[in-house]
Amino acid sequence: MLESVKNNKKLLPEQVSEQIANLITDRALHAGDKLPNEFEMAEQLGVGRGTIREAVKILVSRNVVEIKRGRGTFVCLHPGVVDDPFGFAFVKDKKKLAMDLYEIRMIIEPEIAALAAERATEEDVEELQKTADEVAVLCRQGKQHMEKDIEFHEKVAKYSKNSVMPKLIPVIQAGVSVFIHITDLSLALDTIRTHQMIVDAIRVHDSQKAREAMVEHLRNNKEKIEEMKELPQ
Amino acid sequence: MLESVKNNKKLLPEQVSEQIANLITDRALHAGDKLPNEFEMAEQLGVGRGTIREAVKILVSRNVVEIKRGRGTFVCLHPGVVDDPFGFAFVKDKKKLAMDLYEIRMIIEPEIAALAAERATEEDVEELQKTADEVAVLCRQGKQHMEKDIEFHEKVAKYSKNSVMPKLIPVIQAGVSVFIHITDLSLALDTIRTHQMIVDAIRVHDSQKAREAMVEHLRNNKEKIEEMKELPQ
Numbered sequence: 001m002l003e004s005v006k007n008n009k010k011l012l013p014e015q016v017s018e019q020i021a022n023l024i025t026d027r028a029l030h031a032g033d034k035l036p037n038e039f040e041m042a043e044q045l046g047v048g049r050g051t052i053r054e055a056v057k058i059l060v061s062r063n064v065v066e067i068k069r070g071r072g073t074f075v076c077l078h079p080g081v082v083d084d085p086f087g088f089a090f091v092k093d094k095k096k097l098a099m100d101l102y103e104i105r106m107i108i109e110p111e112i113a114a115l116a117a118e119r120a121t122e123e124d125v126e127e128l129q130k131t132a133d134e135v136a137v138l139c140r141q142g143k144q145h146m147e148k149d150i151e152f153h154e155k156v157a158k159y160s161k162n163s164v165m166p167k168l169i170p171v172i173q174a175g176v177s178v179f180i181h182i183t184d185l186s187l188a189l190d191t192i193r194t195h196q197m198i199v200d201a202i203r204v205h206d207s208q209k210a211r212e213a214m215v216e217h218l219r220n221n222k223e224k225i226e227e228m229k230e231l232p233q
Numbered sequence: 234m235l236e237s238v239k240n241n242k243k244l245l246p247e248q249v250s251e252q253i254a255n256l257i258t259d260r261a262l263h264a265g266d267k268l269p270n271e272f273e274m275a276e277q278l279g280v281g282r283g284t285i286r287e288a289v290k291i292l293v294s295r296n297v298v299e300i301k302r303g304r305g306t307f308v309c310l311h312p313g314v315v316d317d318p319f320g321f322a323f324v325k326d327k328k329k330l331a332m333d334l335y336e337i338r339m340i341i342e343p344e345i346a347a348l349a350a351e352r353a354t355e356e357d358v359e360e361l362q363k364t365a366d367e368v369a370v371l372c373r374q375g376k377q378h379m380e381k382d383i384e385f386h387e388k389v390a391k392y393s394k395n396s397v398m399p400k401l402i403p404v405i406q407a408g409v410s411v412f413i414h415i416t417d418l419s420l421a422l423d424t425i426r427t428h429q430m431i432v433d434a435i436r437v438h439d440s441q442k443a444r445e446a447m448v449e450h451l452r453n454n455k456e457k458i459e460e461m462k463e464l465p466q
Contacts (some may be wrong), residue, residue, distance in 0.1 A: 025323055061294045064320075078320065083320025086400045087297075087311065090258055100395045103348075104341075111340045162333045164405075167319045172397075 013054035016047055020055055021064060024075055025089055033074040037066060078167070085171060095146070101172055109153065109218060110211040112169070115160035117202045117210035124159040125203045131155055132195045139188035146194075149173075152195060190220050246287035249280055253288055254297060257308055268298060268306040311400070318404060334405055335455055342386065342451060343444040347403070348393035350435045350443035357392040358436045365428045372421035378442055385428060389447075392435070423453050 020041065023029075035041070038056075042049045056073055061063045064079045091097045120128070124189045138145035148174050157165035195215035202210035253274065256262075268274070269291075275282045289306055292298045297312045324330045353361070364385045371378035383406050390398035427450035434442035 021322065025325070028325060057290070058294045061291045064323075078332045085404075086397065089254065090297075090312045091396070092258070092261060096396060100397045103395055104397055104401070107341055107344045108337075115336075162336055163324070163329060164319065164333045164337055168337070171318075 006154070012047065013058060016045055016051055016055035019045055019056040020059060024064070024079065030077050031075055031077045031079070033075045035075070037072060043163050086159055104172055105221075106215070106218055108165075108172070109156075109169070110214040112157050112160045112162075112165055113202065113210040113214040114158050115162065115196055117207040119161045120159040120202050120205075123198065124155075128152070128155050128159065128199050128202065132192075132199050135195060136192045139192050142188070145188070145191075149191070149212035156198065156202070182185055187224065191217070194220070234374055245284055246291060249284055249288035250291040252278055253292060257297070257312065262308050264308055264310045264312070266308045268308070270305060293375065335451070337405055337453055338454075339448070341398075341405070342389075342402070343447040345390050345393045345395075345398055346431055346435065346447040347440035347442040348395065349389050350438050350440040352394045353392040353435050353438075357388075358432065361385070361388050361392065361432050361435065365432050368424045368428060372425050375421070378421070378424070382424070389431065389435070420453055420457065424450070427453070435443075 020035070021036070022082060029035070036044070039051050040048050042052045045052070056065060056067065060067060061104075063076050065073050066076050067073050088097060116124075131148065135145050135148045135152055138148055150170055153173055154166055154170050157169040194213060197213035198217060201213050246309070253268070256268070269277070271282050272286050275285045278285070289298060289300065293300060297310050298306050299309050300306050321330060324420075364381065368378050368381045368385055371381055383403055386406055387399055387403050390402040427446060430446035431443060431450060434440075434446050
């Protein structure tokens with residue numbers, strides 16, 4: 001399964017990191033599964049343990065594996081899904097970025113909500129209601145609800161039953177959210193109201209209503225972005 | 234600009250890599266710009282050169298910088314944009330993945346084409362025509378046109394003037410394309426025809442036509458995915 005990798009133009013640790021990644025997919029290792037130890041991998045791949053260590057570091061930096069001291073190397077929860085995959089941190093004009101991300105959300109999320117309305121189970125709807133309620137509590141208390149809010153949208157994406165959406169949506173939403181710290185009470189109440197509209201539409205499997213509710217929900221964000229004169233760097 | 238970073242819970246090289254990334258954004262360094270040398274960075278950050286080397290390796294593995302031997306460390310073309318940001322390589326069911334990516338393309342790309350129809354300049358249209366012609370030549374010769382095809386869709390995304398789309402589209406398209414090697418002549422001719430419909434609609438700034446042309450174009454792909462019984466792993 002592990003082939004020797006010495007005849008190749010990439011640097012050796014890079015090659016070995018790919019071999020280890022292949023090992024994870026070939027053996028269908030899951031989140032939390034343990035990798036063979038350094039010694040075994042070195043032997044199987046015909047490279048030194050130093051190279052294995054380098055290769056593992058590359059995989060750590062790509063969120064594929066994590067090292068637990070004294071216990072070994074384990075497969076990450078979402079292997080290969082990185083924190084800022086599109087390098088938003090390197091974009092200079094943050095307001096343009098926020099507007100562009102908003103534009104993308106307006107394209108994707110209403111359709112996601114429509115798909116969720118088609119495909120969500122009763123259990124899904126109850127889960128979504130629970131998260132909407134949690135966001136509502138935070139909003140009413142005037143507390144930071146960003147993370148729970150992202151969770152709400154991630155769940156809508158999950159219930160669309162499209163496996164890529166739950167990876168894509170948080171990236172796009174986090175990119176916007178970094179720049180918007182909503183403390184405004186009227187906006188918070190609007191969030192509660194429109195989140196509930198989304199849950200209700202999904203509950204009765206009404207795609208068109210779910211689509212419209214999401215559009216209305218997102219529009220509030222847009223106004224918030226437009227109001228911003230100065231964006232935090 | 235560079236703060237000392239010793240009081241923090243993350244591993245030192247990880248912290249230092251973030252500081253170097255901040256340096257790139259703070260100084261607004263661009264693709265191809267050179268970073269200060271190891272010695273300077275070590276001095277400014279108050280860490281050893283070994284730590285700087287580790288930190289740079291982390292940034293290399295995240296496509297932020299590249300090392301040119303004997304010349305130094307340089308900022309990458311698209312800093313922080315990684316090859317497989319959503320870990321598609323780690324998804325076991327490739328057919329489900331291809332269908333899910335197709336579903337996302339069907340949501341995003343018609344709207345992208347509509348935006349391009351609104352916003353593209355005459356020069357943009359000429360560029361797009363050129364790429365469509367190049368794809369057409371490859372198709373007619375029965376040659377592999379995948380890369381040029383991705384370039385065509387990337388350009389449509391670019392002319393939507395949304396700065397995130399050109400990063401997003403190739404990821405989604407590449408995810409699908411890995412599994413579809415189109416050699417079928419009738420399909421190739423359909424690609425030529427529908428690409429041209431897209432260019433023509435954008436040329437006359439007809440958003441609705443551009444949207445419809447993209448939908449028709451993508452539908453061909455869907456049939457191809459559905460036909461696939463066995464997918465290469």
